[in-house]
Amino acid sequence: EPEVTQTPSHQVTQMGQEVILRCVPISNHLYFYWYRQILGQKVEFLVSFYNNEISEKSEIFDDQFSVERPDGSNFTLKIRSTKLEDSAMYFCASRGQGSQPQHFGDGTRLSIL
Amino acid sequence: AQRVTQPEKLLSVFKGAPVELKCNYSYSGSPELFWYVQYSRQRLQLLLRHISRESIKGFTADLNKGETSFHLKKPFAQEEDSAMYYCALSGRPYGGSQGNLIFGKGTKLSVKP
Numbered sequence: 001e002p003e004v005t006q007t008p009s010h011q012v013t014q015m016g017q018e019v020i021l022r023c024v025p026i027s028n029h030l031y032f033y034w035y036r037q038i039l040g041q042k043v044e045f046l047v048s049f050y051n052n053e054i055s056e057k058s059e060i061f062d063d064q065f066s067v068e069r070p071d072g073s074n075f076t077l078k079i080r081s082t083k084l085e086d087s088a089m090y091f092c093a094s095r096g097q098g099s100q101p102q103h104f105g106d107g108t109r110l111s112i113l
Numbered sequence: 114a115q116r117v118t119q120p121e122k123l124l125s126v127f128k129g130a131p132v133e134l135k136c137n138y139s140y141s142g143s144p145e146l147f148w149y150v151q152y153s154r155q156r157l158q159l160l161l162r163h164i165s166r167e168s169i170k171g172f173t174a175d176l177n178k179g180e181t182s183f184h185l186k187k188p189f190a191q192e193e194d195s196a197m198y199y200c201a202l203s204g205r206p207y208g209g210s211q212g213n214l215i216f217g218k219g220t221k222l223s224v225k226p
Contacts, residue, residue, distance in 0.1 A: 031212060043199065043216040056213055095212060101147065102214060104157040
């Protein structure tokens, strides 16, 4: 069964540094998402992406965040200048057309020092 | 406000006992409701969605619009059911929503032998 893959599984970065989290969605999917989960808290929506542009974003997704689909397969989340509070699990998800459900990746654990 | 509430952080039962994980929601419109499960060290996986009206691994969930609930039930719990369970909702894609998921905080189900 096809899966969403995320790399790296764990990223440790100094505060203030840029970080790029990578995702390869399922190949025929059209809608892409990023979520995050701070330790002990719930999974929160960050951004959705469709047709090469952001379709919705949450209050969390401020100017420090950006997403890109640089080629036909990758979907990246960039945090420009990381803060301590960006430490979390970041999940990528994708879904196909219509009312198909979202499929999640394993997540990237981001630790900001 | 759009919200999903899972009142129990932890639910502990013995093998063979019935299980009910509670989920209430608040949403202006007609949402889609989902249950996702996360087994230890694995990704979030879709367990059920209300439009499918099916039973997966013995679990069922019925959408009660009057009570705005979508409780997850299983008549006889198994040890392998031990996991984190997340209730989530989204707007309906054909209603213009991009399908962003709003999650509850999750309930950890522990099934003891």
